[in-house]
Amino acid sequence: xxxxxxxxxxxxxxxxxxxxxxxxxFKPEGLFSKVMDxxxxxxxxxxxxKEAFQEYVLDGEENLGMDIDKMRNVLKLSGPxxxxxxxxxxxxxxxxxxxxxxxxxxxxxSSLTTPKIPTIELPNKIVTDISYLSTGxxxxxxxxxxxxxxxxxxxxxxxxxxxxxxETTELTIPKSMAKEFIYTSDxxxxxxxxxxxxxxxxxxxxxxxxxxxxxxxxxxxxxNILNGKGRVTFLLAPRIESI
Amino acid sequence: xxxxxxxxxxxxxxxxxxxxxxxxxxxSCPILAKFYSSSKLKLDVNHIExxxxxxxxxxxxxxPKVRIGPSLPPVSGNTEIYERPDLWVRMSIDSxxxxxxxxxxxxxxxxxxxxxxxxxxLSEVHDLILSSKPxxxxxxxxxxEKRIDLSPETQPFGPGGYLKKFEHExxxxxxxxxxxxxxxxxxxxxxxLNLYGNTSLYSIEKMLSAGMLGKQKGRRIVPTRWSITAxxxxxxxxxxxxIRYFPYLDKIEYFHFSNIGNDYYIxxxxxxxxxxxxxxxxxxxxxxxxxxxxxxxxxxxxKRRELNPSIGGSFFAAKLPILDHMKKRNIxxxxxxxxxxxxxxxxxxxxxxxxxxxRAAMNKAEGIENIDQYFSIINLRKGIDLRPFSxxxxxxxxxxxxxxxxx
Numbered sequence: 001x002x003x004x005x006x007x008x009x010x011x012x013x014x015x016x017x018x019x020x021x022x023x024x025x026f027k028p029e030g031l032f033s034k035v036m037d038x039x040x041x042x043x044x045x046x047x048x049x050k051e052a053f054q055e056y057v058l059d060g061e062e063n064l065g066m067d068i069d070k071m072r073n074v075l076k077l078s079g080p081x082x083x084x085x086x087x088x089x090x091x092x093x094x095x096x097x098x099x100x101x102x103x104x105x106x107x108x109x110s111s112l113t114t115p116k117i118p119t120i121e122l123p124n125k126i127v128t129d130i131s132y133l134s135t136g137x138x139x140x141x142x143x144x145x146x147x148x149x150x151x152x153x154x155x156x157x158x159x160x161x162x163x164x165x166x167e168t169t170e171l172t173i174p175k176s177m178a179k180e181f182i183y184t185s186d187x188x189x190x191x192x193x194x195x196x197x198x199x200x201x202x203x204x205x206x207x208x209x210x211x212x213x214x215x216x217x218x219x220x221x222x223x224n225i226l227n228g229k230g231r232v233t234f235l236l237a238p239r240i241e242s243i
Numbered sequence: 244x245x246x247x248x249x250x251x252x253x254x255x256x257x258x259x260x261x262x263x264x265x266x267x268x269x270x271s272c273p274i275l276a277k278f279y280s281s282s283k284l285k286l287d288v289n290h291i292e293x294x295x296x297x298x299x300x301x302x303x304x305x306x307p308k309v310r311i312g313p314s315l316p317p318v319s320g321n322t323e324i325y326e327r328p329d330l331w332v333r334m335s336i337d338s339x340x341x342x343x344x345x346x347x348x349x350x351x352x353x354x355x356x357x358x359x360x361x362x363x364x365l366s367e368v369h370d371l372i373l374s375s376k377p378x379x380x381x382x383x384x385x386x387x388e389k390r391i392d393l394s395p396e397t398q399p400f401g402p403g404g405y406l407k408k409f410e411h412e413x414x415x416x417x418x419x420x421x422x423x424x425x426x427x428x429x430x431x432x433x434x435x436l437n438l439y440g441n442t443s444l445y446s447i448e449k450m451l452s453a454g455m456l457g458k459q460k461g462r463r464i465v466p467t468r469w470s471i472t473a474x475x476x477x478x479x480x481x482x483x484x485x486i487r488y489f490p491y492l493d494k495i496e497y498f499h500f501s502n503i504g505n506d507y508y509i510x511x512x513x514x515x516x517x518x519x520x521x522x523x524x525x526x527x528x529x530x531x532x533x534x535x536x537x538x539x540x541x542x543x544x545x546k547r548r549e550l551n552p553s554i555g556g557s558f559f560a561a562k563l564p565i566l567d568h569m570k571k572r573n574i575x576x577x578x579x580x581x582x583x584x585x586x587x588x589x590x591x592x593x594x595x596x597x598x599x600x601x602r603a604a605m606n607k608a609e610g611i612e613n614i615d616q617y618f619s620i621i622n623l624r625k626g627i628d629l630r631p632f633s634x635x636x637x638x639x640x641x642x643x644x645x646x647x648x649x650x
Contacts, residue, residue, distance in 0.1 A: 020490040038493045038513035040644040069490075118648045145515075145544050163547060192642060194515035194545075218648055237643040 002055040002085050005078040005097075007226055010204050011048060012068045012075065014225075014232055017198040018044055020069040023112040026062040030230075036115040042195045043115055045233040052229035054083060064088060065107030071095075074102045120235065122212035122220055123184035124151045128173050130209045130223065133158070134200045136171030141197055143167050146239055148190040149213045153183050156211070160193070179208060187215040189238040199234050206232075216240055254534035258524050261395040261555060261591065263468075274529065275393050284344055286389045286402055291347040293317045294377040295411065296326035299368055300348045300400050301452050302392050303466035310390075311453070311464055312350030312406055313371055315380055316342070322377045326445055328398060328595030332603055336503045340399060340590050348403030349382035358454020358462035365454070365464075367409060372449050373416040373424060380411035396468040396556040398593035420446060424455050431457030435477045445595070448474050468556070471594060475559035480548075482566040487516050487545050489569065492576040497611040497620070500604030504528075504588030505596060506625075507604050509565070510617040511576040512639065517544040518562050519635045520580040522554045523627065527586040538627075542634040557582070560594035564602035579617070579635050583625055614639050 011031075015022050018037040025032045030049040036042070050056035074095050078084060085096035094103035136158035140147045143162035150157045156178075159170040175181045199221075203209075206223040213219060221234040252267045262272035295315035302310040316322055324330055325346060331339050357365055371378055389402035419442050423434045434456040438447045447456075452470035454462045465473065491513040498509040521540040524531045531537055541552035552558035561580045569575055580601065611617055618630050630636050 016490070036645065038491050039642075040646045041514070041642060043645055115645075118645060120648060141546075143546065145546050192515065218643075218645060235645055237645045237647065239638075240641045240643060 001053050001057060001087075002083050003053045004080070005075055005082045005084055006080040006204075007048070007052050008071075008084060008086075009075050009080070010202070010225060011046065011230075012072050013202040013204070014044060014046055014199075015068050016072065017195075017202050018042055021065065021067050021107055021112060023109045023114050024064050024066050026058055026064065028058060028061070030056075034114050034117065036113075037195070041192065041237045042199070043117065043235040044199070045117055046230070047232075048226065048230040052226045062088065063109045064093065065109040065112050066093065067104055067107060070104045074104070077102075117233070117235070118218075120214075120218050120220060122214045122217065124187055124214070125180065125182040125210060125212045126151065126156050126173065126178045127180035127208055127210040128156075128178050130200070130203060130206050132171065132173050132177070133209055133211065136169070136173075137193070137196055137200050139169040139171060140193055143169060145193055146190050146241070147193045147196060148188060148241075149211070149219065150186075150188040151183065151213045152186050156213070180210070185215075187213050187217075189213055189216055189219060190241050191219055191236050192239055195236055199236075203232070254524075254531040255537050257530040257532075258537045258539060259553060261530060263394055274532075275391075284402055287387060288347070288384070289387065290381060290383045291315060291317055291349075292319070292381045293379075294319050294322045295371060295380045296322045296324075296377050297371045297374050297449075298326050298346060299372055299449050299453050299467075300350070300392070300403065301464055301466045301470070302350070302390075302403075303394075303468060304392070305352070306466065307355045308352055309355060309464055309466060310350035310403070311353050311365070311368065312348060312403070313368060313380060313382065313409055313411070314346045314348040314400055314403075315382065316345045316401075317347070318345070319379060320377070326449075327443065328445060328593070329443065329599055329602075331595075332502060332599050336587070336589060336592065339503075339592060343399040343592075344401050346399075346401045347382060348400055349384065349406035349409055350403055351406055353464060355454070355464040358464050359460050361454075364409075367411070368453055369424065369455055370416075371411055372446075372453055372455065373420050374414040375417040376414060378411045378414045380409070382406060383408040393591070394468040394593075395591040396471050396594050398595055399590065417442070417446070420450060420455075424450065427459030427462075429458070431461070432477055435474055436481055439474075439478050444474065444598075472556045472559050475556070475563045475594075475598070479559060479563050479566055482563075482570055483516060483545065486566060486569050486575045489573050489575040491515070492572075492574040495611055495613060495617075496608040497617055498604040498608055500600055502600050502603070503592070503596065504585040505600055506583040506585065507561075507600055508581040508583075508617070508621050509601065509604055510579045510611070510614065511565070511569075511574075512579070512614060512635070514577045514639070514642075515545065516575045517542065517577045517635060517638070518565070518580075519543075519578065519633060520552075520554060520558050520561055520582065521629055521632055522557065522582045522584065523625070523629075524584050525586060528584045529588060529591060538629070538632055540632050540634070556594040557597040560598040561601045564598055564605055567602075568605040577635055577639070579614075579633060581621055581629055 140160035144160035260266040298314040385407040454464040543549035
């Protein structure tokens, strides 16, 4: 199959935020992967439609154990618009970039566990420009390890507190700035910032993101990637602040 | 076992002070004084001949005018091991103390700025430090009076006195050390990072202390105890910057190592980098005497780095070997170190002991179920539940898992 380097790079950048190795399922309609971090705090489900590929030829269905870390080293050798020709047999996956050929071993996919996505009902949802969210997260990164999402009838607030009470960050996204705003009840949950920052940073091609928040409950984010030719879902377990 | 005759001083004061801050208001530490009086050191010497490993000592008293000078045992030959704490892991506390307390010191009083353009004496000291092997040398004292300096960060040194004369044989220089000594354009920070892994950590400490690294105009003499922590910190800070982008360790690991009255229980837990160290001074240990046991702890994460830990330099000394270990394995995690100091740790030997023993602990990882098991191992063996003292534990317990929601 053939795909441009930046598509496969975004795929690997997203997966690597949680794990260095992943099981990737190649199905007739496209590629799917579900991963959970070793601490079981965060999960990512990622799909890329076959339309995102220049050429997508598949013999039935293939489940591959891929070393994402090694794959990223290969991608470093390519420019964003280079076309990469990917082939795999049972043991290895090969990448052809122009006249360069690199192959890396595959991992036994049965040694990689695929998490089940929990069915989490969340009462509130907001769809907004991803740049608002990333500004709020970046601001918090400067002072804290934990960030809190607080949704009320008219707004979503994303805030953090530093070592002292006078050191705080707060980003407000009012209902008027949201593309979609579904509110059922006031809710507040806090999250380890490290997971959020890495995930948000890995989304290079998304414009909008949907954020679902509950009360001391997991967070769900969903975004289209690659001009709608792919989709990512992110789940993050909360941190219960004992204050 | 110490029998303290100053029961009115609370043990917690001694544990925070460790003989350095004179928090009890006395002019010298009564606990340390007791050790020196029992060490039978020969003080009435007017000259010492021997092979310097090489070694230098810089006191902190009187800063920014400090005592700096060479140190050597009255032994000729290959004395390298006297300055190589990384080779002491299997030695007894008495043989380490005996060896180190025989390191007589001679010094002169210099301003710390002298390192930016060293005069004759300081150049002689630098020449000694650069030597690739032990150097035959002689210290001739100016007066009979000798000082004892001991700090919990520094490996012990013997008695010191003002120099009348210091002489040493010529010796070939270590080319790695020489390269950074003669590079007056590289910052001290970068010089330390470049040297780390290419020479003994203890040589880097000596060079930094004697004011041999950094941009020429900015070079300063640094008291030995500060230079030790400075090197640990410079290297650790650089490692943390790399490690925070590494994947999380895939499952919780447990490490244990026990040596010369120090017992280390370490765990690395999958998650973003953090480091916590708890020190438990047993009832009967050097700083507590029979005044009960004391627990102190410090915690840092990537954002909020601990710069002035209550447990002192051992915080930085324990962190470095674990970061080295993580770098080698390309992982990051949440680190907990629990150190128990027993009654048989009779003399503070310096933070090298923490660094080298923690490094030794890293050689063998064992899998455990979860963080509660880590604390129950400690509880079983030490009879104390450290969970209420551990910030890492609180954070992990507050962090929910997706598996809690039926994954």
